[in-house]
Amino acid sequence: MRIAHKTEKSGEGKDCRNILSLHCKLCAQSAHIKKFNPEEMRLAHDDLRSFLAAIRKSGDLVSVDQEVDWDQELSGIGRLGCERNGPAFLFNNIKDYSPGWRIAANPIATWRRMAVAFGLPADTHVRELYDVYAEREQKPVAPVLAKDGPCKEVRIAGDKANLFDLPIPMVHEGDGGRYLGTWDLVVSRDARSDWVNWGMYRFMIHNERLLTGFPRPTSHLGKMLLDGYVPQKRTMPIAIAIGCDCLSHLAAAATFRIAGNEADLAGGLRGKPVELVKCETSDLYVPASAEIVIEAEVYPDRVNQEGPYGEYPGYRSGEMGNAICARVTAITHRRDPILTLDTTGFMDSSATSTSISGAIAIRRRLEASGVPVTAVYVPPEGGVHLAIVAVRKGGAEVAQKVVNTLTVRRALISKIIVVDEDVDVFNVSAVLHAFATKCHPGRGIHVVRYEGRANTLTPAYDQEERAARSGASVALDATWPPEWPRDGTPVRATLDSMYSPEVQRRVLERWSALGLGK
Amino acid sequence: MAKEFETFARDSARLLSGQEVVMTLRDLSPGRTKYRGINVRAVVSRPPRPGEPTLWIRSVVGNRDPQPCSVRIVEELPESFEGIPYSDFFEAMQRAERR
Numbered sequence: 001m002r003i004a005h006k007t008e009k010s011g012e013g014k015d016c017r018n019i020l021s022l023h024c025k026l027c028a029q030s031a032h033i034k035k036f037n038p039e040e041m042r043l044a045h046d047d048l049r050s051f052l053a054a055i056r057k058s059g060d061l062v063s064v065d066q067e068v069d070w071d072q073e074l075s076g077i078g079r080l081g082c083e084r085n086g087p088a089f090l091f092n093n094i095k096d097y098s099p100g101w102r103i104a105a106n107p108i109a110t111w112r113r114m115a116v117a118f119g120l121p122a123d124t125h126v127r128e129l130y131d132v133y134a135e136r137e138q139k140p141v142a143p144v145l146a147k148d149g150p151c152k153e154v155r156i157a158g159d160k161a162n163l164f165d166l167p168i169p170m171v172h173e174g175d176g177g178r179y180l181g182t183w184d185l186v187v188s189r190d191a192r193s194d195w196v197n198w199g200m201y202r203f204m205i206h207n208e209r210l211l212t213g214f215p216r217p218t219s220h221l222g223k224m225l226l227d228g229y230v231p232q233k234r235t236m237p238i239a240i241a242i243g244c245d246c247l248s249h250l251a252a253a254a255t256f257r258i259a260g261n262e263a264d265l266a267g268g269l270r271g272k273p274v275e276l277v278k279c280e281t282s283d284l285y286v287p288a289s290a291e292i293v294i295e296a297e298v299y300p301d302r303v304n305q306e307g308p309y310g311e312y313p314g315y316r317s318g319e320m321g322n323a324i325c326a327r328v329t330a331i332t333h334r335r336d337p338i339l340t341l342d343t344t345g346f347m348d349s350s351a352t353s354t355s356i357s358g359a360i361a362i363r364r365r366l367e368a369s370g371v372p373v374t375a376v377y378v379p380p381e382g383g384v385h386l387a388i389v390a391v392r393k394g395g396a397e398v399a400q401k402v403v404n405t406l407t408v409r410r411a412l413i414s415k416i417i418v419v420d421e422d423v424d425v426f427n428v429s430a431v432l433h434a435f436a437t438k439c440h441p442g443r444g445i446h447v448v449r450y451e452g453r454a455n456t457l458t459p460a461y462d463q464e465e466r467a468a469r470s471g472a473s474v475a476l477d478a479t480w481p482p483e484w485p486r487d488g489t490p491v492r493a494t495l496d497s498m499y500s501p502e503v504q505r506r507v508l509e510r511w512s513a514l515g516l517g518k
Numbered sequence: 519m520a521k522e523f524e525t526f527a528r529d530s531a532r533l534l535s536g537q538e539v540v541m542t543l544r545d546l547s548p549g550r551t552k553y554r555g556i557n558v559r560a561v562v563s564r565p566p567r568p569g570e571p572t573l574w575i576r577s578v579v580g581n582r583d584p585q586p587c588s589v590r591i592v593e594e595l596p597e598s599f600e601g602i603p604y605s606d607f608f609e610a611m612q613r614a615e616r617r
Contacts, residue, residue, distance in 0.1 A: 011563060071552060096550045107593055164551045174580030176526060177553050206555040210597050217604045303601035303610050305526065305555065307544040308580050318578040321528065324603040463578070467606075 009469060044119050044270040047150070047289035048243045051117060053105060055088060058122040060113050064088045069095045070103075075171040078105035078343030085110060085347070090338070092334070095169040105510045107183060108246050109349040109470040112187070114356070118269070119244035120237035127426050130377075133269065134360050141267025149277040149288025151241070156331040158259075158281065158295075162208045163328065166292070169341055172310040176320060177204040179309060180294065181213065183342040183349060187240040187284045188221045190259075191228030196260035196284075197221055200350070203240060203294075204306055209328040210308035211296060212338060214319070218410040218453055220258065224365040225324065235297035237325060242339045243291025248274055253350060255412075281329040291340070294332040296326040312351060312354075313383040314346035315459040317476075319466055321458075352381035358413070362387055364517045369405040371398060377425035383457065386415045388425045394479020395417055400446045403475035414460070416475045423478075434478040444477040492501035519570035522546040523589055528608050530575050530583065533562045538592055540615040543573070557595040559615070565589045 006072040045051040055061040062459060068074040074091050076215045081087060087449045089105040108114045115124040118132055168178045179202035189196050202214035202506075215221040215485040218435070251266035263285075267273045276285035305325030308318040342349040355378040366373040379386060387406070391398055399418045406413060418426065454461065454471025461471055480489050491498055512518060524545040527533050533541065546553045559573040562573060566588035573581050576582050601608040 125535060164554070171551060172580075174576060176580070207597060208554075210555075222604070225603055235533075298603070299598065300604060301600060302598040303603065303605055303607050304598045305558070305607055308526070308578055310580075316580050320607070322576055322604045322606060325598050374532065 007470040021504065023359065029092055030385050037141075044247065044272055045117065045245050047245050048107070048340065050092060050490055051107065051246050052088075052338075054116050056112050056326075058112065058116055060087050060110070060116065060122060061090060063090045065092050067093045067095050068099070070167045071095075071170045072173055073106065074103060074110075075169050077339065078341060079345055081106060081343065082109050082343060084345045087207065087481050088113060089442070092169045095482045096135075099337045101167045102336065103167060103169065103341050104243070105337050105341045105343055106206045106479060107280075107340060107342075108250070108352055109347065111352065114352050115504060117250070118327065119188050119271075125426075126377075130356060130359065133356050134194060134363075134460055136268045136271065137360065139266060139268045140264035141273050141374050143263045143267055143274040143276045143285075143451040145285065146275045146277050146288050149275060149290075150334045151288055151290040151293050152277060152332050153335045154333050154337075155280060158209070158329040159266050161309075161331045162164055163205045163211070163294075163331075164208060166331075167393045167473065168205055168338060171341070172316065172345070175204075176305060176307045179204050180211065180242070182344055183242070183340040185244050185249055185287065185290075186213075186215065186221060187239040187241065187286055188224050188236060189284060190224050191232065191234065191236070193259070195224075195259045196263065198248075198259050198266070200249065200253040200353075202311075202344075203326075203390060204309070204310060206304055208259075210304065211294075211326045211328065212323050214309070214323045215308055216456065217322075221257075223258070224238050224470045225300075230300045231300070233300050237279075237284055237288045237329075238285045238296050238298055239279050239282070240294040241286040242293070243338050244268065244287040245270065245274075245289060246392075248287050248355065250353050253353040253484075253497060255354070255361035256357075258292050271338065279330070280332060290334075291337045293330075293331070295330040298324050298326045310345050311457050312344055312348055313348040313385060313459055317457055317459045317466070318463060319379045319456050322372050322467075346383065347380055351384060354378065354384045355380050357388065359452055362389070362413070362446060365405055366402060371405065375425045376440055379427070382415070385413060386417070387413045388419060388426050388428075390421045390423060391479065392421050393482050394420055394477065395482040396446065396477060398441065399444070399475040399477035401480070403446050403473050407453075407473045410455075411473050412452060412455045414455065414458055414471065416472045416473065418475055418479055420479045423490075431478075435476060438478040439476050446475040446477060448473050476516065499505060522572065522574070523571055523578055524574040524577060526576045526580075528576040528578055530577075533575060534564055534587070536561065536563070538615075540595065540611045541605070542611070545576075556596075557597060557599070557611075558591045559595060560589050560591045563590070585609075 091103045104426045111126045112122040197220040203211045203213040247269040250264040251262040277288040304325045307320030359376040359378040365375040373391040377388045419434045451470045451473045454469045456466045483509040564587040570588035573587040581615040
């Protein structure tokens with residue numbers, strides 16, 4: 001396959017052959033690149049540092065220069081920030097570590113910071129962010145290779161590598177250990193094809209060079225490992241990139257198709273290609289602008305303790321002891337590196353990132369299945385367990401089809417509220433009203449049960465269900481039955497439904513004249 | 519300051535049997551290496567025995583048993599256990615214990 005190399009002198013793309021499954025920007029993807037709005041391309045951030053500068057400017061970053069403890073204290077500050085819809089934090093002075101090490105907490109845990117990551121004004125509405133993501137996702141841009149990059153400024157060989165030299169935080173009291181991969185981008189390659197996966201997976205440190213991690217067995221990395229490397233008893237190289245540009249992390253966290261290359265998606269979201277550099281100890285490639293890269297090999301035949309960990313659903317659910325084990329082969333990093341941290345839990349960065357990519361993936365799957373979907377929202381408050389789906393025509397058959405479609409391969413979302421299209425899915429109050437009043441408590445509940453593909457992090461499951469990966473999803477039908485005659489269907493008592501257009505117009509004019517806003 | 523460790527248990531009765539058991543300990547000594555893991559064969563005592571490091575037992579959801587124990591390390595084991603990825607870690611430890 002082909003890949004575009006960035007030459008040192010010109011910086012322009014040049015065709016060449018490479019072993020990676022990446023497309024050539026001069027052929028298959030070139031048309032997409034030309035379609036991009038130059039303004040959008042100018043606004044995309046090349047690295048974490050330019051993003052942090054932008055959110056500092058928008059008032060969404062607080063720098064902390066006083067010494068803060070890596071052992072729970074700085075994570076607690078970040079946690080409170082999430083719970084209060086507060087700012088991101090840049091900790092510049094970390095106990096036990098030299099001033100050269102910094103930690104950035106919760107890069108895009110709010111829609112404001114997500115908007116800045118997209119190069120948009122911080123006050124952009126979430127609906128528009130969804131639209132921008134959906135549009136850019138359709139225009140993938142292949143990465144380019146560079147010979148060198150900032151992430152190579154400091155290189156530490158495996159025998160010198162010591163994970164305790166990094167200020168890896170203890171995120172929550174009672175976690176199984178210190179977590180390195182809370183906001184990361186883990187690169188792996190399929191053993192039997194050219195598929196390169198980027199994912200966001202948690203990793204815990206055991207000792208100086210040993211990591212354990214929990215990419216779920218149903219994750220793309222888990223599938224690569226179990227299907228390709230374990231049967232051959234081969235170690236699987238991985239690279240854990242930390243502190244890349246935010247949209248690359250967003251792509252890594254995205255719900256994306258099997259065999260899809262998230263590097264292309266990241267390029268699409270950025271409006272320009274991601275620059276990649278080769279790892280020191282494997283043929284994997286990582287974003288050149290990464291702050292820190294941990295190269296490692298996953299054992300095909302070793303296990304160790306991993307977890308428990310306070311996870312994105314907002315709980316520590318007892319999932320532990322079913323993980324992977326990896327040994328560090330090299331560490332590279334920028335000078336004065338910034339370790340990124342998601343203080344995982346209620347309303348964390350994964351809540352917003354999965355909200356946006358998950359909702360759009362859900363919409364596309366429902367469209368492909370013939371569901372008359374008009375909008376989808378995954379509210380961050382739902383801990384990536386709740387989706388709101390609006391449809392042109394509802395009813396029991398449609399609700400059942402929605403839940404069937406969304407549980408075919410793996411079932412991360414367990415509650416789906418189906419509403420009529422006149423309900424704004426982004427208005428959670430309106431959705432709650434529709435659910436409370438229109439969902440029939442007997443006929444409106446559509447449950448699907450499954451084995452082997454449930455979300456083991458779902459707090460509602462008991463330990464046996466977690467071990468068997470068995471669970472259930474439910475569609476809560478808050479639509480009017482299509483067979484009900486119009487004259488017998490209740491009318492919503494809101495201004496936009498129970499008043500004539502003329503009265504609505506006069507009310508809105510009077511509202512404005514009273515100085516109450518538009 | 520006396521050395522302290524913590525461990526995570528699915529079944530704390532197994533640890534408190536008075537027999538040698540295999541477990542992973544997290545070293546709670548302050549400093550950069552706090553929470554470093556070691557795999558050991560050890561004997562746990564409750565109430566704690568004088569002169570032995572303190573051991574705190576946590577559940578699989580991370581809750582700490584308020585009753586302290588002590589631990590006597592008999593042997594330090596390799597840094598990982600045999601087992602295919604995603605296989606049960608507690609069972610892997612019990613297999614190592616039988617060897």
